[in-house]
Amino acid sequence: MxxxxxxxxxxxxxxxxxxxxxxxxxxxxxxxxxxxxxxxxxxxxxxxxxxxxxxxxxxxxxxxxxxxxxxxxxxxxxxxxxxxxxxxxxxxxxxxxxxxxxxxxxxxxxxxxxxxxxxxxxxxSIIITKIHGAKLKIAIEYTELGKLQHFFAERGLASVGIEYTEQVEMEVMVPLKEADGVAAEIIEETNGKSDIRKDGEYWYAQTGTKIKIFGQVVQK
CATH class of the missing domain: 3.30.230.30 (Impact, N-terminal domain)
Incomplete structure (x- = not known):
């Protein structure tokens, strides 16, 4: 919620x-x-x-x-x-x-x-909306980076971390209810050349392109 x-x-x-x-x-x-x-x-x-x-x-x-x-x-x-x-x-x-x-x-x-x-x-005061979201960890080939950045921009998603190793490893926060759909779209956008896993659920807020993570959601 x-x-x-x-x-x-x-x-x-x-x-x-x-x-x-x-x-x-x-x-x-x-x-x-x-x-x-x-x-x-x-x-x-x-x-x-x-x-x-x-x-x-x-x-x-x-x-x-x-x-x-x-x-x-x-x-x-x-x-x-x-x-x-x-x-x-x-x-x-x-x-x-x-x-x-x-x-x-x-x-x-x-x-x-x-x-x-x-x-x-x-x-x-400054009012925000805290979103119950999932952190997606994504590993892609360098050739797919441009496509993924364009996809993020179109969807209004912001990366919360990126590392350049043998692959590009990115983290992105998405609303929990949209996580499965976003993951499927990323796989389609990258022609299957991506590895995606969910790395926990968190409360977060998004202002423009900035993401603030407040803490992990405790599962009851």
């Missing part, structure tokens, strides 16, 4: 009737990481009264947590969580710190402010 997540943390601030709402966004993969991030934020804004937050952890969104941290029930944590849900994000924590500006906002005003802050925090 592919999923969207935060690759690079972001921070943003919105002001509502002189109250400041500062959103900090973090990639997280466990409740322990959530607690560490919360301690970091509370240490950074020691004089703030409220540090409201929400998180979704797990590729399938199996764990959701939230806190209003002293704000009226349902006015902070839930709006933040709804922003995360609305963008279908996983493995993400958003903490919104509030500095009171002297004017009561009411429940509707708080919901709008916390929602706006969470959205701005995400707008200042």
């Amino acid at each position: 592919d999923y969207k997540t935060v690759y690079q943390s972001g921070s943003a601030e919105v002001v509502e009737k002189r109250s400041r709402f500062i959103a900090d966004v973090f990639p997280v993969s466990s409740e322990e990481e959530v607690l560490d991030c919360l301690e970091h934020v509370k240490g950074q804004y020691r004089d703030a009264r409220h540090h409201c937050w929400a998180c979704v952890i797990g590729a399938e969104g199996v764990l959701e947590r939230l806190s209003d941290d002293g704000e009226p029930g349902g006015t902070a944590g839930k709006p933040i969580l709804e922003v995360i849900r609305g963008q279908a994000l996983r493995d993400v924590l958003i903490v919104v710190t509030r500095y009171f500006g002297g004017t009561l906002l009411g429940t509707g005003g708080l919901v709008r402010a916390y929602t706006a802050a969470a959205r701005e925090g995400l707008a200042h």
